[in-house]
Amino acid sequence: MNTTGTYGRTVTGPERTQRRHPTTPAIRLARRWRQALLVVHILSSAAWIGIDVIVAVLISTGWFADDIDLRSLAYRALANFVVWPMLASGLLCLVTGLVLGLGTKWGLLRYWWVTVKLVLNVALCTLIVTVLQPGMPDVETYGEELLTGTAADDGIWRLFFPPAVSLTCLALATVLAIFKPWGQTRGPKVPTKPRTRP
């Protein structure tokens, strides 16, 4: 049987068998695998949000606490323990999201809600590596200098930005994942119900 191609061309033979429906997933994902990946995806994004909350608590403690030992400890804990778990959860969220996108009808660039989440995830991971991690030795030094009374308070308040930006983006990504707004980016649209006249 023949089928109709672009501009009404008749498509036969190998060309017809190679074509696939635009919403067919790029990789085949068994139902159990999809469910397992979704569990890991949701857990990793939740872990990422949790680590961001810990970062916000440590920075607030370092800034607002009265006890100088506690302030120093907060900055040194931030410098030593936070960035790598944050990056690991961000990358795990990214990888599982990529496989879920490729393995389901959602695709990666087919729906706005997936595409925007992809951009947010890549941007946040890039910022962790290029901005947050390189600044950590200075944060550690600042924490140590607090104990000796030699700490110069130049720009440490800027540490409030990373958790604020990250938590805002991750909250947006969660809302996008749940509500799936804005429809498709391009290509054939999912057919809608025909309008009925009153």
Ligand code: HEM
């Ligand atoms: C930025 C951080 C991200 C967060 C907080 C996040 C959060 C979530 C949540 C909570 C769900 C479950 C929604 C539901 O089942 O109704 C979900 C599903 C999904 N996410 Fe993400 N996600 C993120 C990044 C990504 C990325 C980067 C991609 C792809 C490139 C992606 C692709 C998907 C897909 C395709 C689903 C639906 C899977 C399915 O129904 O089988 N996500 N995400």
